[in-house]
Amino acid sequence: MITEDKNIKDIVVRKPNGFLYYTIAYIVKFLSKLLFRLKIDKKEIKGLKGPFMVIANHSSLADIAFTVSALLPHRLNILTSRDLFTWKLFKPFIERVGCISKNQFAIDIMALKTLKAAVEQGRNVALYPEGKASLDGKNLHYIPPSIAKLIKFLDVPVVLSYSQGAYLVKPRYYKGFRYGQVRIKTSVLLTQEQVRKLSNDEIYKKVVDALQFNDHIFQQENKARFRSSKPARGLEYILYRCPKCSLDYLMRTTDRNLICDYCGNNVEYTEYGELIPDATSKAFKRIDLWYDYQRKVIDEEIRKDDFYISHKVDSFMEVDRKYVPIGEGELYIDKEYIGYKGTKNGQPFECKTALKTLHTITVKNQEGVDLIYPEGTYRFLFKDKKYSVKYGLIVEQMYRYIHNLDGKR
Numbered sequence: 001m002i003t004e005d006k007n008i009k010d011i012v013v014r015k016p017n018g019f020l021y022y023t024i025a026y027i028v029k030f031l032s033k034l035l036f037r038l039k040i041d042k043k044e045i046k047g048l049k050g051p052f053m054v055i056a057n058h059s060s061l062a063d064i065a066f067t068v069s070a071l072l073p074h075r076l077n078i079l080t081s082r083d084l085f086t087w088k089l090f091k092p093f094i095e096r097v098g099c100i101s102k103n104q105f106a107i108d109i110m111a112l113k114t115l116k117a118a119v120e121q122g123r124n125v126a127l128y129p130e131g132k133a134s135l136d137g138k139n140l141h142y143i144p145p146s147i148a149k150l151i152k153f154l155d156v157p158v159v160l161s162y163s164q165g166a167y168l169v170k171p172r173y174y175k176g177f178r179y180g181q182v183r184i185k186t187s188v189l190l191t192q193e194q195v196r197k198l199s200n201d202e203i204y205k206k207v208v209d210a211l212q213f214n215d216h217i218f219q220q221e222n223k224a225r226f227r228s229s230k231p232a233r234g235l236e237y238i239l240y241r242c243p244k245c246s247l248d249y250l251m252r253t254t255d256r257n258l259i260c261d262y263c264g265n266n267v268e269y270t271e272y273g274e275l276i277p278d279a280t281s282k283a284f285k286r287i288d289l290w291y292d293y294q295r296k297v298i299d300e301e302i303r304k305d306d307f308y309i310s311h312k313v314d315s316f317m318e319v320d321r322k323y324v325p326i327g328e329g330e331l332y333i334d335k336e337y338i339g340y341k342g343t344k345n346g347q348p349f350e351c352k353t354a355l356k357t358l359h360t361i362t363v364k365n366q367e368g369v370d371l372i373y374p375e376g377t378y379r380f381l382f383k384d385k386k387y388s389v390k391y392g393l394i395v396e397q398m399y400r401y402i403h404n405l406d407g408k409r
Helices: 018-036 063-071 082-086 111-119 146-154 193-198 199-208 215-222 287-302 388-403
Strands: 040-041 053-056 078-083 099-100 124-127 158-164 183-190 251-253 257-260 266-269 275-277 307-321 322-333 337-344 347-356 362-363 368-373 376-382
Touching: 018 063, 018 111, 053 063, 053 146, 063 078, 063 124, 063 158, 063 183, 099 111, 111 124, 146 193, 146 199, 183 193, 183 199, 199 322, 251 362, 287 388, 307 337, 307 388, 322 376, 347 368, 362 388, 368 388
Parallel strands: 040 183, 053 124, 053 158, 078 099, 078 124
Antiparallel strands: 158 183, 251 257, 257 266, 266 275, 307 322, 307 376, 322 337, 337 347, 362 368, 368 376
């Protein structure tokens, strides 16, 4: 067991098992080309030798498959969230293919040391600076400047793997896959000389600029079809507020429509990414614009002096790479904290995190959120089976408000 006080030179990073890695990678690449017409442009990294660091925009849960395919024949040690190590599908081989675990949105010294040890041992590493797959089909609202410090710390060339269309084949709200074209372009974002020469601020700007994406604009500009018999199913998970009656969590979906159960607002979502309201309804032109509308509403709510939100949850904790129930209570957000009040193993318990330290949180499709603490990861699932996306937006906008990122204070 490696501890956080272990020296970098004493950390041995497993090289991805060649047989297993290449078998999985080439099968995934073949299926991606067959099902998603994956198009890879890697002319700009031809002849590149490691060690190097790969960064990529995080548009989809399928991103790892596309990034691995684009970087073949190079093997990658990929930095992933600890949560991925709890998934039954990946448990049997995730360590054997060289994945490195990290606590999401928390300082993880051991993960940083392991990345450094990996490049010093000639490994190529890969990570997603946004830290989580996109909810709305565009880049995360904020990337911590510490990414520049990490790039300086690793001291190797930085390769960009940039995807378009990945969100559209596997949106966060959608069960299964949709079928359309995914494009991946790889390039050298920073040479080792640039890593050493440029300032942290200059590196940070290059990274932020490189990771900008919006798959909905990409789809509509290219009139790209992403085939599905039920394109709208699950949209109420991220588009929870009705633009007509302005009420939250009264939306539901059919295979092709998003409908408000209160006022009857009815919007069709097409395979070309169009949102088409009926004659008496209201909608935005794209999913990300609807999502931005919700962000703006949240921004107004959190500026009220008495802002407070709370809902009942069941609480869980990660133990031996699985989540076990520990109690129940309420998950709340006030002007300073996101926290839990309730029980843990039959005893009164409370934990909280200062919002000024948290630029985003992990939200789960089963309507819950994860919070990271020194003793482990807690998962809180809402009893009403809703609210996770709204809580995520509140945390993000609170961070922006506290740090005056919008310049409105």
